[in-house]
Amino acid sequence: MRTSTASPAGSPAGHRAGEDAVPQTLLLLGASGDLAARLLLPGLGRLLASGALPDLRLIGSGMHDWGDERWRRRVADSFATAGPSGPRETEVVRSTRYLAADVTSEEDLRRLLAACQGQTVIFFALPPEITGRAAAVLARIGLPPGTRLMVEKPFGTDLASARSLNDILTRLVPEEQVHRIDHFLGKSTVVNIIGLRFANRIFEPVLNSSHVACVDIVFDESLGLEGRAGYYDSAGALVDMVQSHLLQILALMAMDAPPTLDAQDLRGHKAQVLRATRVWDDDPVRWSRRARYTAGEVHGRRLPAYADEPGTDATRGTETLAEVVLAVDTWRWAGVPFRLRAGKALAGRRKEAIITFRPPPRVPTGLTGYDQFDRLRIGFGPDQLGLDININGPGNPLDLDQVHLSADFGPGELPPYGEVLRGAFDGDPTLSVRGDTAEDCWRIVEPVLDVWRAGEVPLREYPAGGRGPDDSLLTPAPSP
Numbered sequence: 333m334r335t336s337t338a339s340p341a342g343s344p345a346g347h348r349a350g351e352d353a354v355p356q357t358l359l360l361l362g363a364s365g366d367l368a369a370r371l372l373l374p375g376l377g378r379l380l381a382s383g384a385l386p387d388l389r390l391i392g393s394g395m396h397d398w399g400d401e402r403w404r405r406r407v408a409d410s411f412a413t414a415g416p417s418g419p420r421e422t423e424v425v426r427s428t429r430y431l432a433a434d435v436t437s438e439e440d441l442r443r444l445l446a447a448c449q450g451q452t453v454i455f456f457a458l459p460p461e462i463t464g465r466a467a468a469v470l471a472r473i474g475l476p477p478g479t480r481l482m483v484e485k486p487f488g489t490d491l492a493s494a495r496s497l498n499d500i501l502t503r504l505v506p507e508e509q510v511h512r513i514d515h516f517l518g519k520s521t522v523v524n525i526i527g528l529r530f531a532n533r534i535f536e537p538v539l540n541s542s543h544v545a546c547v548d549i550v551f552d553e554s555l556g557l558e559g560r561a562g563y564y565d566s567a568g569a570l571v572d573m574v575q576s577h578l579l580q581i582l583a584l585m586a587m588d589a590p591p592t593l594d595a596q597d598l599r600g601h602k603a604q605v606l607r608a609t610r611v612w613d614d615d616p617v618r619w620s621r622r623a624r625y626t627a628g629e630v631h632g633r634r635l636p637a638y639a640d641e642p643g644t645d646a647t648r649g650t651e652t653l654a655e656v657v658l659a660v661d662t663w664r665w666a667g668v669p670f671r672l673r674a675g676k677a678l679a680g681r682r683k684e685a686i687i688t689f690r691p692p693p694r695v696p697t698g699l700t701g702y703d704q705f706d707r708l709r710i711g712f713g714p715d716q717l718g719l720d721i722n723i724n725g726p727g728n729p730l731d732l733d734q735v736h737l738s739a740d741f742g743p744g745e746l747p748p749y750g751e752v753l754r755g756a757f758d759g760d761p762t763l764s765v766r767g768d769t770a771e772d773c774w775r776i777v778e779p780v781l782d783v784w785r786a787g788e789v790p791l792r793e794y795p796a797g798g799r800g801p802d803d804s805l806l807t808p809a810p811s812p
């Protein structure tokens with residue numbers, strides 16, 4: 333994964349301080365947006381601090397006419413949220429420029445491209461429909477050879493638009509130079525799933541339908557809308573989280589062992605498992621849930637009802653919680669439900685993947701108290717590995733108890749956006765989503781979106797600060 337030495341365009345990759353620095357430009361479209369401020373620039377700051385990108389020119393661009401000084405303050409403030417700034421970050425803050433532009437205008441895009449020097453990476457931190465329009469304009473203009481494109485999720489707005497965006501992008505540059513970003517693939521704990529499964533003999537032999545009762549992938553957030561109505565109200569929880577992040581986790585949990593972690597092997601194995609994934613029983617009405625939060629209090633913070641948040645249109649029926657049960661139709665996983673859930677404004681803050689094992693074929697007569705399944709838990713915040721297993725407990729040795737073993741994964745070297753930016757500058761697409769997979773993820777969720785649009789699944793409500801709707805597909809948790 334981090335062993336790549338040459339970019340597809342043949343330019344040196346992974347420049348480190350002390351080497352002959354080749355100029356590199358990061359052209360950040362959507363620079364004035366929330367993603368850039370909260371996640372992308374802090375990730376870039378940490379990447380610079382690690383010694384990477386010694387000769388980086390950063391160009392920010394947004395619709396509003398911010399000017400260089402305001403932009404420099406934004407970059408400095410964002411870098412500071414990730415840690416104290418060293419000389420590299422300070423130099424980038426000093427030299428960065430801001431160019432106001434409408435990226436759907438050919439003239440503006442030509443002006444932006446003319447400002448780039450050397451190896452150029454263009455980051456589309458834009459609403460998905462604007463990305464599509466900008467890519468169509470770039471297809472008319474063309475790009476300098478070797479340019480790499482980083483495109484945020486959601487990739488397109490449905491299967492048809494994802495196909496046409498793929499079509500445009502791969503006419504612009506080779507597939508290996510398109511980095512479809514899913515920042516969960518830059519989370520070290522998500523990548524640790526690979527080591528947990530394939531770097532020891534403990535778990536992999538039992539990760540199949542003979543031993544596993546079900547797999548849950550849950551991302552319950554305490555955050556509400558946080559002023560993101562412009563994007564979120566037309567996306568909703570299913571597209572915002574399940575269609576992208578949670579399906580990527582599913583792919584890593586369910587794929588077979590790749591021979592190497594090269595982009596071709598890893599992405600090929602993920603693609604194979606996602607191609608075999610569909611809604612359980614092909615019945616999206618029965619096997620999906622949607623809900624949105626009403627007013628409430630989350631950990632002492634008062635939230636208005638989603639429908640009353642500024643910028644939302646209640647008649648759209650946007651869900652803030654989505655659940656879906658999926659089947660992975662392979663020899664290994666046939667018959668095992670994968671239950672995915674993402675929700676906002678919840679009390680629980682559960683962010684984990686849980687593998688629930690079937691009961692042992694027989695518990696010896698004389699041992700009593702087998703009343704909970706054994707579970708393997710992978711926590712995505714806090715980043716922890718947990719094992720809940722039945723053993724003879726304290727006291728009466730014939731009474732079973734469940735013990736909880738846990739280990740911290742510890743923080744990654746870089747934050748997720750640092751990792752995905754490193755991948756793009758190194759010319760290594762391993763941690764990005766391949767074009768066919770981006771389409772497959774839409775193919776998996778579209779039957780659910782269709783029945784939701786047709787009103788066949790009621791939009792339920794739950795109070796902010798609660799646990800979500802009562803008829804969750806994930807409750808009751810399986811019990812022996």
Ligand SMILES: NC(=O)C1=CN([C@@H]2O[C@H](COP(=O)(O)OP(=O)(O)OC[C@H]3O[C@@H](n4cnc5c(N)ncnc54)[C@H](OP(=O)(O)O)[C@@H]3O)[C@@H](O)[C@H]2O)C=CC1
Binds near residue numbers: 362434435458563
């Ligand atoms: N925010 C987050 O936590 C995350 C966001 N994402 C993804 O990142 C992308 C951006 O999201 P986010 O930053 O939240 O959205 P924002 O609405 O905060 O920002 C959108 C940005 O796009 C710019 N923009 C819009 N239209 C044009 C145009 N025609 N020409 C030039 N610039 C334009 C805006 O410029 P201006 O403000 O000047 O109008 C602004 O900089 C989305 O695809 C989202 O899914 C992914 C993961 C997390």
Ligand SMILES: O=C1O[C@H](COP(=O)(O)O)[C@@H](O)[C@H](O)[C@H]1O
Binds near residue numbers: 553555572573
């Ligand atoms: O992409 C997104 O992810 C965040 C959750 O990611 P995290 O790294 O902050 O845990 C989610 O809040 C947001 O709605 C979504 O767009």
